Amino acid sequence: MQNYYRVLGVGLAATAQEIEKAYLRQRARLKRLAAADRAMKARLADVETGYDILGNARRRVAYDLLLAQEPPLPASDSRRADERMAGWAVWARRFNAAVLGCCLLLGLDWALPLRHYRQETVRSRFPVSVSASLSSPQLAYRVHTEHTTFRLPSAIGYRVREDQRIDVWQTPLLGVVSKVSAPDSPDGPAPFQPYGGTLYGTFFLLPLLLAAVAGTGVWPGHLAETYVNTAAVGGLLAILTLVVLLWF
Template sequence: MQNYYRLLGVDSTATASEIVQAYLAQRTRLKRLAADPAMKSRLAEVEAGYGIISHPRRRLAYDVLLAQEPAEAALPAHYAAAEARWHHYARIARSLNVALLACCLLLGLDWTLPLRQYAHETVQSRFPVSVPSALSAPEVAYRVHTAHTSFRLPSAIGHRVRTGQAITVWQTPILGIVQRISAPASPDGPAPFRPYGGTIYGAFFLLPLLLAAVAAVGTWPGHSPETYVNTAAVGALLTVLALVVLLCF
């Protein structure tokens, strides 16, 4: 005979409110996994079990029958196999979340450390790298290379940096993301200015913060296997977006 207490995850002495809470938690979890036939079948048994032990008279009769059982019946093999798969995926997902959180901490460390300064950097090359598709607003972005750095400039300030010109560049010490540039020979003067604004530390600064929050949830103990898997999937998508920002800007 099926042990509905164990199926719901409560003790045989559980109160009515504890049974209701356990039932709602199991129903919510299993409905998300309804695509798995084993989980759909288990949801049906949870519904049936709740209909018995949530009713005082039915529960009393069920307890009498359960007490006559020699031992608790084990869950069917396909249920156990499905649960084992989810726990296996959860371990992998949690490890991925730990790695993503470490990457976010690395970004935070790179942002907080003092910038590395390269004085008297000679601009080795300056060439257009992208043109917007809108013909009504033609604009060119420039990729600039020096001996130690590489950065992008929008066309609005592209005239401030020319090939063969000596400039000063400040970049982050770990990832080498250029934060400020000074061009003394520029017509606009030597005041420092920022390169292309769409960097991971600029317009897209919320992206690593969101990634860190998702990864932190996915590493915190006590969550269900589905939570670990879902947070790892979301974290992977956010990581792809962050890499696009780092590589393209």
């Protein structure tokens, strides 16, 4: 049977005023999180049920009689589970802080002025695979210049040739090539986007979402489960962000 005293965070001898204060405090904290976290929504439902029972004098007496008949749970087991979750939460917050730092680095890399390399000579250009599917193989071109390296989609690969002079714009911190201009190409000098630069273009919402999740995971005052859950989601989003940065 659910121990609603433990859910509300009060003792068995708590007064009606203490129970109400604990309920309002738990409800205010969980209501903010319930919209985005199913676990918090379930916890909020337990809090509401617990107050419906313990906040009513007659229901509380009947509940106390039923609770007294329950065999006591080993205190060591519940304490050990709480300690284990608290330990995970510490590492989860550290992980979220590291992910948030990486997001801030990406934001700074995007905000700073691009490094512009003018009249770079294309030293090499060779095809590489960018698809793991044998049924739908896709190719790109890895291009090397004096100062940069980037991959070009095969659909626009004709715009860059070996020994050609091109302009390249690169982010100052991570060296992500965000756009290229080939004045001698058949399509003219209009800049175009290679692979890699899409993280600051087409997929720009991905690092923003990652920063929001990581920021939630380092903000104080949350439950241990929230820190662990945000670390798990943040890890998946971080892997996806890295794939977009390196693969696309």
